Amino acid sequence: MVVLSQPILENFSYINTSCKPTTTHFTGIPVVDLLDPEAKNIIVKACQEFGFFKVDNHGVPIEAVAKLEAEAVRFFGLPQHEKDQAGPPNPFGYGNKSIGPNGDVGWVEYLLLNANPQLIMNSSLTFPGNSQLFWKVVHEYVGAVRKMSCQVLELIAEGLKIEPRNVLSRLIKDERSDSCLRVNHYPPCPPAQQEEKLIGFGEHTDPQVISVVRSNNSTGLQIALRDGTWVSVPPDQSSFFIDVGDSLQVLTNGRFRSVRHRVIADSLKGRVSMIYFGGPPLSEKIAPLPCLMEEGEESLYTDFTWSEYKKSAYKTRLGDNRLGIFEKKIQVPL
Template sequence: MLSKSPTEQYTYVMNCKQTTFSSEIPLVDLSKPDAKSLIVNACEEFGFFKVINHGVSMEAISKLESEAMNFFSLPLIEKEKAGPAYPFGYGNKSIGHSGDVGWLEYLLLTTNQEYNSPTLSSAFGQNTEKFRTVLDDYMCAVRKMACEILDFMAEGLNIQPNNVFSKLLMDKDSDSLFRMNHYPACPEQGEDDDENMIGFGEHTDPQIISLLRSNNTSGLQISLRDGSWISVPPDHSSFFINVGDSLQVMTNGRFRSVRHRVVANGLKSRLSMIYFVGPPLSEKIAPLPSLMKGKESLYKEFTWFEYKNSNYGSRLADNRLGHFERIAAS
């Protein structure tokens, strides 16, 4: 259980009205012929969509969720053996290096299992091999889904070759990450029905796309183009896809990275598992020539390493792409 320290400054936000799935969040059935066009439309309008028939078995999902909850149920002194998260490992309340605080604890891993061994051994002890096997099964299935979605994006945009995005994920040097966030039930939630404590502050994801699933506990919210916030109804069996900053650049702003946040729940704990699709550190990120057709580039070219380095000390809510936007001459 997390507890509040007198010196920690938590953020509260006004409740946003719960919205129905059918009226707001785009739904994509990956098994249907119209998946490509629906994905493109969703990325242009929301930067966010929900997928069903995604090919990840409920068995793989349930096994990893069970292992994650076993870990987060351990005493804090045991969990802290897998930390601190610099950058990989166990973290508690602190997010990043610039003072952001949230009502959560997490385990951040790389998708390259070779580099996770020290963290996993500290976190899971004798159960390390079991967790590694369960994690491998889950990540392989999610990676396959990610490649399918990325190829659908390229096909929907009429880009050749259609693996222009997915090859970055499949590269042996792909800088992809896997994160498990646990948001304990917040004991103070409910004292004021008009406000929610922030579990994870508003931000965009820097990578290409993020593939997220959670248990049946509400909390995720996304920002619409007009700046308003809507709550995303939880769905244990589906995945939600976020457009990241890198994909926004590669599509020259046609796809927009979605600003999102998580608010604390007063009754139930929330567990989310996110696969972040990252390019190799040396990969040059710039608008794809086939999407330009005489248009001005909105962004300067940069490598993924340069992006990460320039934003190392940024706050969650910062516009990280601001460093790389081209400013029109006045």
């Protein structure tokens, strides 16, 4: 792993130690075996209580994971001037420290890539080295993770007893799906900051339907529980972690909650993570599913398209409540 060029550290953020305490590791994260006949019920409960769970027996070939991670390590280990040739992200490409257009920064460098299978192999982005091999590896990984994501979404539909079974998975199976892949590299903290908790990626929720996270065997990922307590997620390089996104929160009319999460830079080891964001087509209307709504139940949100939500989210800071402007003020009878 290569350490980022030393930035001006006062521009970065640290954990506020006056906030609710963070446990060393949280052992209560739900674990779902996709081969378990009860998987659908465990997933639904996890989405309701945490918005987050771990998946085993996921069916993603370890070779596909290892090849993409090797390509990521190779890329992030290149000299800075070579990495800069793949950026800045507009919206796809290489980014370094800046996260979005509104002033958010983190101790991170990353690649943001289009994950629509129809577009991956025809991307105009080029990378140092064998660019064709890189895109082939990305295509293989995205195909496997997308398949697993669809399986999870179909199990959610079964667990919620809604039909058709593909009512959620069709959103990312659609050939126009607006999905992306983010590959993050968090270098070790500089020696002077190794006693501090330097934020690699600030707290936020993911806007899409579902996020699928895989990282190397390094700590750093934290999630917020319902009471606001931040807990550390033990690393597991053989499993995947699933996040509920804002769009799935709306589609379930708040039955599921998108999980707030962040990454803290490690003082000794670099961290590489690969996140698949399953997004719907840009024109897709994001509203509570009629098949899920009970008689007399009101929508908690005004209707919007995925394109409208993306544009709105793009104007916010990382930690903002992006759904806030779409939330209805429901009158409670006295």
